[in-house]
Every structure is written in structure tokens, then in C-alpha cells.
Amino acid sequence: MRIGVDAMGGDFGPVETVPGAVRACRELGLAITLFGDRELLDPELKKAGADGLDIAVVHAPEQVGADEGPVLVLRKKPDSSIVRGMRALKEGDVDAFISAGNTGVLVTGSILLVGMMPGLRRPGLVALLPTLKQRPLVLVDAGASVDPKPGQLAEYAVVGSIYAEEILKRTNPTVGLINIGAERGKGNELSRQAHQLLESAPVHFVGNIEAREMLSGDVDVVVADGFVGNVILKMAEGMGMGLFGLVAAEVRKSTWSRIGGLMLRSRLVGLKAMMDYSEYGGAPLFGPCQPVIKCHGASHQDAFRNGARLAAEFVRLDVVGRVQSRLQEVSGR
Amino acid sequence: MRIGVDAMGGDFGPVETVPGAVRACRELGLAITLFGDRELLDPELKKAGADGLDIAVVHAPEQVGADEGPVLVLRKKPDSSIVRGMRALKEGDVDAFISAGNTGVLVTGSILLVGMMPGLRRPGLVALLPTLKQRPLVLVDAGASVDPKPGQLAEYAVVGSIYAEEILKRTNPTVGLINIGAERGKGNELSRQAHQLLESAPVHFVGNIEAREMLSGDVDVVVADGFVGNVILKMAEGMGMGLFGLVAAEVRKSTWSRIGGLMLRSRLVGLKAMMDYSEYGGAPLFGPCQPVIKCHGASHQDAFRNGARLAAEFVRLDVVGRVQSRLQEVSGR
Numbered sequence: 001m002r003i004g005v006d007a008m009g010g011d012f013g014p015v016e017t018v019p020g021a022v023r024a025c026r027e028l029g030l031a032i033t034l035f036g037d038r039e040l041l042d043p044e045l046k047k048a049g050a051d052g053l054d055i056a057v058v059h060a061p062e063q064v065g066a067d068e069g070p071v072l073v074l075r076k077k078p079d080s081s082i083v084r085g086m087r088a089l090k091e092g093d094v095d096a097f098i099s100a101g102n103t104g105v106l107v108t109g110s111i112l113l114v115g116m117m118p119g120l121r122r123p124g125l126v127a128l129l130p131t132l133k134q135r136p137l138v139l140v141d142a143g144a145s146v147d148p149k150p151g152q153l154a155e156y157a158v159v160g161s162i163y164a165e166e167i168l169k170r171t172n173p174t175v176g177l178i179n180i181g182a183e184r185g186k187g188n189e190l191s192r193q194a195h196q197l198l199e200s201a202p203v204h205f206v207g208n209i210e211a212r213e214m215l216s217g218d219v220d221v222v223v224a225d226g227f228v229g230n231v232i233l234k235m236a237e238g239m240g241m242g243l244f245g246l247v248a249a250e251v252r253k254s255t256w257s258r259i260g261g262l263m264l265r266s267r268l269v270g271l272k273a274m275m276d277y278s279e280y281g282g283a284p285l286f287g288p289c290q291p292v293i294k295c296h297g298a299s300h301q302d303a304f305r306n307g308a309r310l311a312a313e314f315v316r317l318d319v320v321g322r323v324q325s326r327l328q329e330v331s332g333r
Numbered sequence: 334m335r336i337g338v339d340a341m342g343g344d345f346g347p348v349e350t351v352p353g354a355v356r357a358c359r360e361l362g363l364a365i366t367l368f369g370d371r372e373l374l375d376p377e378l379k380k381a382g383a384d385g386l387d388i389a390v391v392h393a394p395e396q397v398g399a400d401e402g403p404v405l406v407l408r409k410k411p412d413s414s415i416v417r418g419m420r421a422l423k424e425g426d427v428d429a430f431i432s433a434g435n436t437g438v439l440v441t442g443s444i445l446l447v448g449m450m451p452g453l454r455r456p457g458l459v460a461l462l463p464t465l466k467q468r469p470l471v472l473v474d475a476g477a478s479v480d481p482k483p484g485q486l487a488e489y490a491v492v493g494s495i496y497a498e499e500i501l502k503r504t505n506p507t508v509g510l511i512n513i514g515a516e517r518g519k520g521n522e523l524s525r526q527a528h529q530l531l532e533s534a535p536v537h538f539v540g541n542i543e544a545r546e547m548l549s550g551d552v553d554v555v556v557a558d559g560f561v562g563n564v565i566l567k568m569a570e571g572m573g574m575g576l577f578g579l580v581a582a583e584v585r586k587s588t589w590s591r592i593g594g595l596m597l598r599s600r601l602v603g604l605k606a607m608m609d610y611s612e613y614g615g616a617p618l619f620g621p622c623q624p625v626i627k628c629h630g631a632s633h634q635d636a637f638r639n640g641a642r643l644a645a646e647f648v649r650l651d652v653v654g655r656v657q658s659r660l661q662e663v664s665g666r
Contacts, residue, residue, distance in 0.1 A: 067516040132575055143513055146521040180476055180563040183400040188479040188560045211564045212571025227521045230513040231544045231561055232568060238545025239572045242465055247580065 001315050002056075003308045004094030007036030008063070008081040009101030010299050017100070018044035020304025025053045027305070030312055033094050035081040037061040060084040064101065070108035082106070086113045089290045096311035098282060098304070100295035107144045110288035117320070119327040122148070123287025124156045125226070125294060126163055127233050130240075131217025138164050138173075138221045142283055143230030150193035153177070153223050154201045159286045160221035161203040162326045167319060173220035176209030178228060183208070190225060198223070202330045233283075281306025284314060291320050335389075336644045337427030340369030341396070341414040342434030343632050350433070351377035353637025358386045360638070363645055366427050368414040370394040393417040397434065403441035415439070419446045422623045429644035431615060431637070433628035440477045443621035450657040455481070456620025457489040458559070458627060459496055460566050463573075464550025471497050471506075471554045475616055476563030483526035486510070486556050487534045492619045493554035494536040495659045500652060506553035509542030511561060516541070523558060531556070535663045566616075614639025617647060624653050 007017040021032045031054040038059040062080040064073050077083055082101045086109040089097045110123045127142035140160040157175050164173035179187040198205045209219055251261030281303055282295040291314040295307045340350040354365045364387040371392040395413040397406050415434045419442040422430045443456045460475035473493040490508050497506035512520040531538045542552055584594030614636055615628040624647040628640045
């Protein structure tokens, strides 16, 4: 098994991707192929002590800006790290690809380069959100498709449900549609139409769910359009971290609370880890026939290491294959 | 000054609205008119000891279901509490109206019954969100218009900005557009078009803002479409409460952490109050020419009392009039 890493993606580029990949290789025994500008990668590999490790480099020097259109990138930047990586995935040179680069390029590349699994129009990003029940919920779409059709949300419900069953081992997982009210007719045009489709979709649909109920963990899968899903993901991230910062600041304000804080410390650190999305390493993109993991743009080396670990688990468990065959079963009904 | 209260609105109806109104009258010296079914209100008034207080009742026995279409309600339920209340507002029998009822009816009633201030197509709900800077940010639209046109978002930016200046006393308040990436071309069709319009709007537009950055409090006003804004509001609510519940549960797990928790208690309670949206009492609906305050559906008596207080402040400060005249200034430019 070999994991492809987009070494140029993310806010910090090779400075974080390379040590992350080196750690995935050294600590987890994974074979890695880095895609990126060799001139920038080599010094980082040296610095990280990569000699003797199974790390290949595919030279891909073309740069992609954050605001470049996906279709243009695919057409005009064949030697960018993200396009080379996805081609290698298609050709079987790597078994999974992780990238903190442009989501739009990953989505369009999944459709045009890697190829989609039958039954899905466009890829959906699957993210796990921590809940008060100490078991995560599946959020889909967390940001791949920002102007979806209602039918796509029904497809995402199926993918999320299969994922919850196959990977998280939930029995008959419940699926909720994110909305701004519990009643059937609530919401915008998209959510009203999606609600109707979900009622006849082959999932255990429990109706609308409001954002404030998500944290309770009563629902296994939450379906959202990619724009709303991404807002939810980032808000959870910001509030999780922000509130713990706030508690920490309060703790520092007096001697008593400082002593109290010390006593609570180990417990709060555990909670913080549960809220720390970089622990998950990234969010899988469902749709492409091979595993693609989207890492957070602000990822540091820990997240890339964990992203490679997640990609390897996907290959080992054949997650994409299992979802694909369940999807065929479901659509064959 | 007289505050109108929709006594039938909200998840709990008169059991919570009436004692809330009685407390607003007794504790804050406000004159109140309750709109609702007299047979249900009288026993609650008695129970709450309302004798001798300046509380009038307008009999409005017709019931409105949560899933009834706003236009139909306005046409067919003239004797519902929400329609009677909005009519009384229009006719000057009350100076402000608070309701935990159907948002759609409040929005459509603002347009068709109360009348809109010039310069706004549809009402927007203005909510205050706590931030780490200990000063709230203005979120608009927090749920009034779920399928807005891009131009409406520009109008909401102006309203939010004026509100931040006039009421929160911010100088040259910064306005951010909620989006899923910092770059100009990011987001869905609506946010891309709104971004362009905001660049030439008479506000201090600072570009896209991601949900995770909101809590920092660096931006004064956040503009969102009503669907996304409502998801943000409810998520903040759920996470604020949920995380404190999580901390509390951890505290109870061992003697040491329990002692630590006791020492931290007063500090955490202060934080919790900052995150408790019922303290604000409700969210003003901007658009109608008279103050309309939307209370949370799950409001208890505290929230109704505080909602009446907020409504009274709006009347005293002539918030609607000030926003309206600033809006004319701005649109006359």
C-alpha cells in the first residue's frame, strides 16, 4: 500500500506536509509518495531525516492559487501537485491521496480524473463531529458541493448512512436533515424539497434536525448542503477551541481558580482532544472510486500524519469498495 | 409606552408568557397588553398575582399551527394572537410587539400588516452573538429570510452596520460576509454575488469571514442568509450550553475534579451567562416600521421578561426610527 500526499497543499506547504509524511512513514510504517516541487521538498526531507525511509517524490512544480477555477487547473496545470497526485491515484501508482489543497479542484478532479462511483452525482465531504455521547456523528456534505440539487442530499444521506453502518458499526443509523425548524414545511426551497426525497430514500430518516440538537449525539448522520455543512464544521471547530480558551483564561484570573483549574486539568485536556478536529486528520471525500482525503487548510504536521493514517485505514478496510457495493445494492432496490 | 406580548406563542404558551409579562410589569414597571385566549390567560394571570398591575388582555382565541403558511394565517386567522398583536402595533395601541410564535408569520405580517421601512425588501432578524472579546457581534439575518436575493444581503449589511454604530456604539464597524473561504470567488452562487454587491455597499466591508473566526470578535457585523444565519445562531446556542454541560459532567467524575470545579464555579457561571442566549430576551426583526422582537420558541418566563425589556429599550431609544433615518441617508447617497 502506498499513500500519495499533496506536498504543496495547505497554508504552510512542504514545511508541514513533509515532516507529517515522514512521521507517517517512520511511526506508522506507511509507504509514501510526495507530489510537489522537488527543490522545495528535498531540503525538508533532509531536515526531517527521511534517509532510508520509503518515501518517493514525484516532481510537480506548477503552483495552484487558492482562487483558481477547478476546471482551468485540471486543464492548464497538469504538473501541479494536486493534478499529478490524482492522476497517480487513477493509475494505481498510489492507493489513496491526501491533500490540504483547493477543495474545488479535489471535487472536480474526482469527477474528471479519478472517476465517480455509480449512484453519486458529485462528491460529498464526510466529516465526523464529536458529540456529548462520546461517539461522533457523520456530517455530509461538509463542503464539497455548495449549490447542490435536492437529489444530491438524498444521495449523501445514503452515503452517510452506509458509512455509519459499515465503519462506525451503528445499527440502523438515524439520519437527520439539517434545518431551521422541526416541522416538515420548514426551511429554504432546497431543504423542503430534500425533505420530501429523504422520506422515500432507503435510509432511517428521522426528519429535520436543528443545529443545536446535533451535539447531543441522538442522530447518527446529519445531511446538509455543502455550504451549510462547511459552516457547521468550522463553527464547531471555532467554538470548541474558543470555549476552552475562554475557560483557560478564566482559570488564570485568580489563585483559587488556578488551583481549581489544575485539579481539573487532566479532564479538560481530554475534552479538548475530543473537540480537536486535527486529531481526525481529515475528511474523506466520497464519490471518487479511490480514497481521497481532504485535510484542513491550516493543517500542521500532526494532521498530515493522521491524514495518512486515515487514508491507510480506508485502503485496509476497503471503505470505498464497501460503500460502492452497498450503494449499488441500495440503488438496485 | 405599552408593550404587546403574543401570549400564545412559543413552545409553552400562556404558562410561560403570562408570568414573564407579569414580571416585566412588576419588576420593570412596563405596561403590557397580552394577546391571546382569555380563557387560558385569566387563570395564569391570577396564578401570577397580576391584580392591580397595568396588564390589558385582548381576546384572540384563534390558534396558529407551526406549519401553517404565513399568508394564509394573515388572511384566515384575524383573531389569532399574532395577527391581532401586529394589527395593534400598526394602529399604535402598543408601541412594540414581542412574540415567540411563527417567524414566517412575523416576517410576512411585518410586510403586509405593519409596513416596511423604505430601503428594505424583507425583514432581517438581528441577533447578538457573544465573542471572546466580551462584546457581542451583530448577526443579520438570523432566520427571517431563508432564500434571499444577493441584494438583500447588502441591505442587511447596512442595517447591521447602523445597528452596531447607533446602539452598540462601535465606530466604523467592520462587516464580514459569512462564507466557506477567505478568497473573493469562494462560496455558493448567493455568496459570490453578495460579495460583489457588498464591495460597493456603504459599509466597512472586510470581505469573507469563516464561521470559526466569528467567536474571536474581530468583526462587528456578520452578514448571512437567513438559513445559514439561523443555523449559526442555534449551533452557538447548542454548543455553548453543551460544552458547559460537558465540563460539568467531567467535574463530577472525581473528588479532585469536584473540588477543582467548586473553585472554578463562580467563574464558569459567569461564562455560562455570557453564552446563554435567553439572557438577551429575543432578536429584533428589522424591517417593520415599529419594533417587533422575536423570542426563542423554547423561551421560558425569564426570556419573555427580558424580551419585554428589550422591546422597551427599542422604544425608548427609538432604534427603529434611528435605523430608518440612517438608512435613508445611506440610500440617498
